[in-house]
Amino acid sequence: MQFECCIGTxxxxxxxxxxxxxxxxxxxxxxxMVKLPIYLDYxxxxxxxxxxxxxxxxxxxxxxxxxxxxxxxFGWEAEAAVEKARTDVAALVGADLREIIWTSGATESNNxxxxxxxxxxxxxxxxxxxxxxxxxxxxxxxxxxxxxGFEATYLGVRENGLIDLDAxxxxxRPDTSVVSVMLVNNEIGxxxxxxxxxxxxxxxxxVFHVDAAQATGKVDIDLxxxxxxxxSFSAHKTYGPKGIGALYVRRxxxxxxxxxxxxxxxxxxxxxGTLPTHQIVGMGEAFRLARENMVSELPRxxxxxDRLLAGISCIEATYVNGDMAPEHRVxxxxxxxxxxxxxxxxxxxxxxxxxxxxxxxxxASLEPSYVLRAIGRDDELAHSSIRFALGRFTTAEEIxxxxxxxxxxxxxxxxxxxxxxxxxxxxxxxxxxxxxx
Amino acid sequence: MTxxxxxxxxxxxxxxxxxxxxxxxxxxxxxxxxxxxGDVMKLQIxxxxxxxxxxxxxxxxxxxSAIASSSLVTEWVKGKTLDEALTIKNAQIxxxxxxxxxxxxxxxxxxxxxxxxxxxxxxxxxx
Numbered sequence: 132m133q134f135e136c137c138i139g140t141x142x143x144x145x146x147x148x149x150x151x152x153x154x155x156x157x158x159x160x161x162x163x164m165v166k167l168p169i170y171l172d173y174x175x176x177x178x179x180x181x182x183x184x185x186x187x188x189x190x191x192x193x194x195x196x197x198x199x200x201x202x203x204x205f206g207w208e209a210e211a212a213v214e215k216a217r218t219d220v221a222a223l224v225g226a227d228l229r230e231i232i233w234t235s236g237a238t239e240s241n242n243x244x245x246x247x248x249x250x251x252x253x254x255x256x257x258x259x260x261x262x263x264x265x266x267x268x269x270x271x272x273x274x275x276x277x278x279x280g281f282e283a284t285y286l287g288v289r290e291n292g293l294i295d296l297d298a299x300x301x302x303x304r305p306d307t308s309v310v311s312v313m314l315v316n317n318e319i320g321x322x323x324x325x326x327x328x329x330x331x332x333x334x335x336x337x338v339f340h341v342d343a344a345q346a347t348g349k350v351d352i353d354l355x356x357x358x359x360x361x362x363s364f365s366a367h368k369t370y371g372p373k374g375i376g377a378l379y380v381r382r383x384x385x386x387x388x389x390x391x392x393x394x395x396x397x398x399x400x401x402x403x404g405t406l407p408t409h410q411i412v413g414m415g416e417a418f419r420l421a422r423e424n425m426v427s428e429l430p431r432x433x434x435x436x437d438r439l440l441a442g443i444s445c446i447e448a449t450y451v452n453g454d455m456a457p458e459h460r461v462x463x464x465x466x467x468x469x470x471x472x473x474x475x476x477x478x479x480x481x482x483x484x485x486x487x488x489x490x491x492x493x494x495a496s497l498e499p500s501y502v503l504r505a506i507g508r509d510d511e512l513a514h515s516s517i518r519f520a521l522g523r524f525t526t527a528e529e530i531x532x533x534x535x536x537x538x539x540x541x542x543x544x545x546x547x548x549x550x551x552x553x554x555x556x557x558x559x560x561x562x563x564x565x566x567x568x
Numbered sequence: 569m570t571x572x573x574x575x576x577x578x579x580x581x582x583x584x585x586x587x588x589x590x591x592x593x594x595x596x597x598x599x600x601x602x603x604x605x606g607d608v609m610k611l612q613i614x615x616x617x618x619x620x621x622x623x624x625x626x627x628x629x630x631x632x633s634a635i636a637s638s639s640l641v642t643e644w645v646k647g648k649t650l651d652e653a654l655t656i657k658n659a660q661i662x663x664x665x666x667x668x669x670x671x672x673x674x675x676x677x678x679x680x681x682x683x684x685x686x687x688x689x690x691x692x693x694x695x
Contacts, residue, residue: 475631492631510604549610549627565602
């Protein structure tokens with residue numbers, strides 16, 4: 132791929148400020164003001180869109196009724212709002228509104244889908260298939276089922292992060308009952324071919340679940356065409372509030388689940404619990420806005436992401452993680468390893484830029500990113516990785532500023548890095564005997 | 569990770585960074601850690617004829633607390649004899665920098681770096 136090189140390498144000033152006194156604005160070389168810190172972690176969460184927040188407020192105060200109250204107007208209007216939101220969520224993904232079950236978020240949706248289907252169909256089979264690169268909400272759910280007597284296959288992925296369909300077919304067993312594959316990976320943004328996987332599952336009568344938490348508003352989802360039985364959604368990755376999500380449960384052919392939450396029989400018995408009207412209204416409005424904005428928003432974000440990539444490409448010894456082809460990756464995501472510098476210290480050196488790293492130092496487990504390990508990156512490059520996730524409110528000035536501080540930060544840390552010094556001296560780091568503890 | 573002001577200070581203004589000229593008199597090097605583990609420290613000491621560490625340099629690949637630990641150690645070893653330098657313990661480094669528990673290994677690595685540098689000096693000088 133060809134990228135215009137060296138955006139932002141000339142003429143930028145050096146910003147000095149006392150350590151704990153971060154000015155709110157800084158001047159870039161483009162003479163435009165950039166508000167700091169800059170948020171490039173939209174895959175962790177997104178701000179609630181102001182329109183969404185506004186739509187939610189009345190449902191907390193004057194319109195506080197319980198949607199399950201059938202005996203008065205307070206309940207009726209709340210129920211109407213919930214159903215309007217259900218229609219908006221269904222519309223974004225080409226579903227029928229009766230196929231949408233409210234949950235507390237994608238983690239609960241994943242639990243309900245995988246445990247619910249595995250238990251419902253346990254007499255048919257007790258074997259599950261998922262990917263090594265799934266979110267922990269899927270991996271830990273499958274592990275829990277293993278403890279309960281189910282068997283599981285955790286498929287590796289190819290170097291570009293995508294599933295190997297031949298390996299998938301080879302892993303299928305007569306007793307395979309549930310397959311779970313995410314639509315968009317949270318770390319490297321790659322888009323799995325769920326249409327093809329679903330077609331294979333459908334043919335064999337296997338329940339197919341898709342975690343689409345990172346996908347809504349980023350890729351087209353049409354469940355009238357996709358052979359998917361269960362699909363998890365989250366509001367807060369798509370400019371809605373935290374604490375609300377949904378599970379799509381196909382009606383034709385019907386996917387059956389065992390409820391995981393018991394109580395008042397809400398959501399047709401699949402998920403009991405009083406519906407949080409304001410949260411649901413927020414999710415509905417967020418998904419309505421996503422549907423409305425996708426066409427204009429995605430090209431704009433893609434252009435910014437490519438601008439970021441072009442700037443980063445000017446830094447020596449950087450490696451993009453995951454497939455970059457437009458059809459295989461969402462436009463919001465860029466995941467790069469900066470060789471010879473460690474991710475956490477790089478984040479410290481770009482402290483006005485909010486990003487995530489696959490470095491072990493950022494995780495409680497002290498293990499580097501399992502997703503990057505699964506695509507074959509060695510530990511050092513996994514430790515050196517940064518995930519940039521752009522979004523609705525990202526500007527070109529923010530990207531240019533980020534590129535400037537990245538170039539400075541990487542330069543500073545490489546000056547400090549014994550690995551960089553050795554690499555510059557022509558030493559192959561793989562031949563060094565490391566005195567690891 | 570929320571770091572103490574001391575870690576941030578060493579990270580922002582690392583002391584004694586760099587390397588000595590190759591073959592410089594009295595210089596010994598300790599390199600500890602591994603890239604796969606996320607931290608590598610290179611500590612160099614320059615020992616005078618009187619057996620006192622006159623100067624020190626470091627380069628570190630690692631997180632903020634690894635950089636701060638090695639920066640601090642270069643300050644502490646200066647003016648000490650080799651035996652005195654060996655009395656620096658990881659707990660002192662961790663305490664000085666107020667390292668969070670998950671970062672204690674950085675101070676351990678810094679102590680190891682001192683030991684490795686001193687051992688290299690003794691080996692070179694037949695002790």
